[in-house]
Amino acid sequence: MRVGFVQNKPIFAGVQDNLDRIEELLKGQSADLFVLPELFATGYQFKDMEESRSLAEPVPGGLTTSALTAIAKKTNATIIAGLAEIEDDQVYNSAVITGPNGYIGKYRKLHLFDTEKDCFQQGNLPLKLFDIAGAKVGVMICFDWRFPETARSLALMGADLIAHPSNLVLTHCPQAMITRCLENRVFAVTADRVGMEDRLEEEPLNFMGQSQVIDPNGNILVRASMTDEEVHVVQLDLSLARDKFLNPRNHIFNDRRTDLYPPPS
Ligand code: ACM
Numbered sequence: 570m571r572v573g574f575v576q577n578k579p580i581f582a583g584v585q586d587n588l589d590r591i592e593e594l595l596k597g598q599s600a601d602l603f604v605l606p607e608l609f610a611t612g613y614q615f616k617d618m619e620e621s622r623s624l625a626e627p628v629p630g631g632l633t634t635s636a637l638t639a640i641a642k643k644t645n646a647t648i649i650a651g652l653a654e655i656e657d658d659q660v661y662n663s664a665v666i667t668g669p670n671g672y673i674g675k676y677r678k679l680h681l682f683d684t685e686k687d688c689f690q691q692g693n694l695p696l697k698l699f700d701i702a703g704a705k706v707g708v709m710i711c712f713d714w715r716f717p718e719t720a721r722s723l724a725l726m727g728a729d730l731i732a733h734p735s736n737l738v739l740t741h742c743p744q745a746m747i748t749r750c751l752e753n754r755v756f757a758v759t760a761d762r763v764g765m766e767d768r769l770e771e772e773p774l775n776f777m778g779q780s781q782v783i784d785p786n787g788n789i790l791v792r793a794s795m796t797d798e799e800v801h802v803v804q805l806d807l808s809l810a811r812d813k814f815l816n817p818r819n820h821i822f823n824d825r826r827t828d829l830y831p832p833p834s
Contacts, residue, residue, distance in 0.1 A: 581612030
């Protein structure tokens with residue numbers, strides 16, 4: 570499987586310009602799956618729920634999903650991308666999964682970070698896997714990394730690969746995702762953005778780039794810069810994620826002592 574990411578530098582509220590830029594960045598690129606950042610077409614730092622509502626779109630049916638589907642047709646690739654979603658007047662920090670044959674599904678961020686709590690509802694859909702080019706793909710968004718249950722649950726469901734649209738501001742994430750991959754023996758594609766936003770008083774946000782693809786052995790297959798728009802594609806050997814043995818005597822799931830762990834609360 571060939572998987573790629575786009576690391577972009579969105580203009581806040583410049584949805585059409587940001588969509589055009591993604592199309593430009595993907596021109597001539599080919600992969601089975603491209604992962605784009607969280608809120609890649611709107612920008613990140615909303616002031617309140619009214620503002621996020623004003624830029625949120627139905628999924629499917631909105632401009633961004635339609636534009637991504639058109640790009641998916643042109644590149645013959647599935648795309649997973651973060652966007653502000655509205656349904657029944659509720660706004661979610663979501664990801665859409667769409668491909669050359671149209672809309673496939675969505676994910677709503679479960680763990681909202683900081684001021685996102687003023688701008689979005691918590692995700693309310695169960696974790697789910699999507700079949701993409703022979704791979705089982707789970708989706709989580711940015712700060713979900715800080716809750717290891719997210720990646721663990723996806724891995725226990727059978728994920729080969731975790732698509733991770735992000736707007737990283739916490740510096741530990743790129744290294745922490747190596748751990749998420751090691752402890753679950755999965756691939757992860759983190760697609761981050763670059764640039765800064767300074768829309769709330771005394772809360773400037775510097776987005777740290779470093780989009781990356783990590784393999785089940787914790788190797789960094791590719792990592793982007795902290796400053797530039799970039800696109801990278803790598804080939805994955807999915808059999809690595811399907812072998813949960815570390816050595817002939819240690820299986821990362823079967824060796825868990827669930828008989829002695831406290832019940833999940
Ligand atoms: C984040 O979850 N975008 C920090």
